[in-house]
Amino acid sequence: MITLERIVRELRDYDGEEIKIMEVCGTHTSSIFKNGIRSLISPKIRLISGPGCPVCVTPSVYVDKLVDIAGQERHCVLTFGDMMKVKGSRMSLTEAVAAGARVRVLYSPLDAVKIALEDKNTQYVFAAVGFETTTPVYGVLLDEITKREIHNLKLLTSLKIMVPALSYVCENEKNIDAFLAPGHVSVIIGCDVYKELAQKYKKPFVVAGFEGEHILAALYEILCQIKSGRHEMRNLYPNAVTEKGNLAAQSVIQKYFELKDDSWRGIGTIEKSALKLKPEYSKFDAGSSFDEFEEKIPAGCRCRDVILGRINPPECPLFSGACTPLNAVGPCMVSTEGVCGIWYKNRGGK
Ligand code: SF4
Structure with a gap:
């Protein structure tokens, strides 16, 4: 078995052509800093981040809609704190609150049930933003809304899925050589989905845990594949990620949601990249489908x-x-x- 010392040495001494590796998940990005990974590896191995932050890719029109809802009489938006400062085309939710709108920050979607039951004269709208990791929780919330016959709680969804975004990156950003697959999302969707991407785009996809040594092992695996001209999916996080993923979570998602095209901020429309409520559950939807719109990018923002x-x-x-x-x-x-x-x-x- 190869030692960590040898892995670090191989990564540090690499002196071939530049290799660009995209880590898709923010937790990997944080861990790369926390463990000083860049200082351990050759500068010819370049680590870059990808579209793995759901708040970052939520279009401004969605924030505009939240602002409008929060400003309506007897309406209140429920959200996680991350969404508060994201600007729409006019303002953020924080600015809307300063102008008199009603917004409450929650730590769990299920807290919304209690809040809605306590004040039936207010129409509550939960800002359901996320990837496959959080979508099952919104399914559980919908189960509760149905079971308790709650009529004053709906969702405004911006729920996206990862594989179409990775396909988009592979199609359009040809100089990325390999991917550290998103860790948390992979727990839900499994690692088999990356096999097709690896074969189609001829790039290694490696699933890794979040500790420094996990990331180093994944980078080493990528380096070995590139050196030997291979492009395979490898799962180096088998304790948490299985081939097929979490089937119970997938079935909650499939119960309530269906695939639709959707707009990603900064990218544009990606086919079948969003989970929207099925027509039979439209009564729980606060208006999550938007007409064509032009994304306004702030001057200078990249x-x-x-x-x-x-x-x-x-x-x-x-x-x-x-x-x-x-x-x-x-x-x-x-x-x-x-x-x-x-x-x-x-x-x-x-
Ligand atoms: Fe990042 Fe620049 Fe956009 Fe700020 S403006 S979020 S620094 S890319």
Whole structure:
């Protein structure tokens, strides 16, 4: 069995052509900083981040809709804290609250049940944003709404799935050589889904845990595959990720949601990349489908390039000057999973 010392040595001594590896999940990005991974490996192995932050890819029209709902009489938006500072085309939810709108920050979607039951004169709308990791929880919330016959709680969904986004990146960003597959999402969807991507796009997809040694082992696996001209899916996180994923969670998703095309902020429309409520559950939908719209990107913001792995955040001219977590210009600076926010928190680190 190969030792960690040998893995680090191989990664450090690599002196071939530059290899660009995309880590898709914000937790991997954080762990890369926390463990000083860049300082351990050759500068010819370049680590870049991808579209793995759900708040970052939620279009501005969705935030606009939340702002409108929160401003209506006897309406209240329920949300996780991450969404509060994301700007729509006019304002963020934080700014809407300052202007008199009603918004409550929750830690669990299920808290919404109690809140709705306590005040039946208010129409509550939960901002359901996320990837496959959080969607099953919204399914459980819908079970509760149905069971308790709650009539004043709906969802405004911006629920996206990861594989179409990875296909989009593979199709459009040809210079990415390999992927560290998203860890948490893979727990739900399983690792088999990456086999097809690896074969179709001829790039290694490696599933890894979040500890420093897990990431190093995954990078080493990628390096070995590239050196030997292979492009395979490898699951190096078998304790948490199975071939088929969490079937119970998948069945909750399939019960309530169906695949639809959807817009990703900074990217545009990706076919069959969203989970929307099925027609038979439309009474729980607060209006989650939007007409064609033009995404307004703030002047100078390079979130699109960050999300697609074209640049790292410090290459954006606004990074840590005009754009900081306290005064975020783009969504990538707002969320705990946002790449720019993670780089800002770890600025000076490697
Ligand atoms: Fe967008 Fe701010 Fe990141 Fe620049 S630093 S890409 S403006 S979030």
